[in-house]
Amino acid sequence: MTPHIVVLGAGYSGLVAAKLAARRTGSPVTLVNARETFVERVRMHQLASGQKLPERPIKELLAGTGVEFVADRVQRIDAESRTVVLSDRELRYDVLIYALGSRADLNSVPGANEYAYTVADVDHAGQLRDRLRTAGTIAVVGGGLTGIEAATELAESYPDRTVRLATSGRLGSALSDRGQRHLHRVFDRLGIELVENARVAAVDADGLKLDDGDRVPADVVVWTTGFEVSPLAAEAGFAVDAHGRMKVDATLRSTSHPDVYAIGDAAAVRRTSGQELRMACATGLPAAAHAVRSLTARLAGRQPKPLRYRYIQQCISLGRNDALIQFVHADDSPRKTVLTGRSAVRYKEAIVRSAFLAQRHPALTALA
Known part of the structure; x- marks a missing residue:
């Protein structure tokens, strides 16, 4: 008897996992996602700046795969009965692949949920785009890759606006010296005002209040x-870490429920060294491929191999005319080598396009 596989979430990792599972196991696969379109999350800063992005209907991406698609929101998971409760139906599963991703954490600072916008999903990015039509001054909070990309994209798209970036540390502190120098040159060229070593205590209608x-x-x-994950895993009784991410072993299987696998931002995946993988499609895609390899091996009575992953680069767009490719060691620490300018723009765009290409041709990811 072939197991029924249910995949929750059709982001970068979930969609690939569903298609690979259908192809490699021959089992019936049902993919559940709240939206009917695939969201290129790594392009949300482009959407927020007013650029038009193509629609990616999930049903079209699943054509010919045999995967059943259900557009609905997960209400809860009953682990004991192996049931996923949706808005208007229930789905029984034999194997669950949990890929519900992450969302912006707007609850850690007073006022953020009420007054701040995000680029974490298409709805919020669209709201930000509409609000920017009348805004004069923009404050971006966060000096990570998402904050850097958002600040530079907005400053380039709205050269007549004041753009400020507030970060709790130093800008680009995880980059090499060459990477940091280039980043500061870009900020100077785009006129982005930098507020470093600043901790936000509250957000209100007039901007940011710092803790000093x-x-x-x-x-x-x-x-x-900051990002947070859905509480569904914890509420279902799956083993989770302090952040609510599902705990998995080296084969991406839940440490508490052997019929469940977790991938992407919603899973606490670790390298063989013990280092936890950061949230990114660059880590979610190979994790999706490995989870299906592990599942396929077990269904065939074989012992799956542990996930082996090494970092290669960090790709940062700096508007449409510049970018920074920071090459890194296996543990994500920076090398001296960087790529900048138009060559970096083409490199970054190739990476982004390949992430979407993997949704059409997931076998490319399975080779990783």
Whole structure:
């Protein structure tokens, strides 16, 4: 008897996992996602800046695969009965692949949920785009890759606006010296005002209040610091870490429920060294392929191999005319080598396009 595989979430990792599972196991696969379109999350800062992105209907991406698609929101998971409860139906599963991703954490600082916008999903990015039509001053909170991309994209798209970036540390502290120098040159060229070593205590209608009492005035606040995951895994009784991410072993199987696999941002995946993988499609795609390899091996009575992953680069767009490719060691620490300028723009775009190409041809990811 072939097992019924249910995949929750059709982001970068979930869609690939569903298609690979259908192809490699021959089992019936049902994919559940709240939206009917695939969201290129790594392009949300482009959407927020007013650029038009193509629609990617999930049903079209699944054509010919045999995967059943259900557009609905998961209400809860009953692990004991192996049931996923949706808005208007229930799905029984033999194997569950949990890929519900992450969302912006707007609850850690007072006022963020009420006054801040995000680039974490298409709805919020669209709301930010609409608000920016009348905003004069923009404050981006967070000096990570998402914050850097958002600030530079907005500053380039709206050269007549004031754009500020507030970060709790130093800008680009995880980059090499060459990478940091290039980043600062770009910020200077685009006129982005930098507020470093600043901790935001609250967000209000007039901008940011810092914990030292200073203020960063802004008509619009863009929140890019911190992500959180759905509480569904914890509520179902699956083993989770302190952040609610599902605990998995080296084969991406739940440490508490052997019929469940977790991938992408919603899973606490570790390298063989013990280092936890950061949230990114660059880690979610190979994790999806490996989870299906592990499942396929077990169904065939074989012992699956542990996930082996090494970092290669960090790709940062700096508007449409510049980018920074920071090459890194296996543990994600920076090498001296960087790529900048138009060559980096083409490199970054190739990476983004390949991430979407994997949704059409997931076998490319399975080779990783």
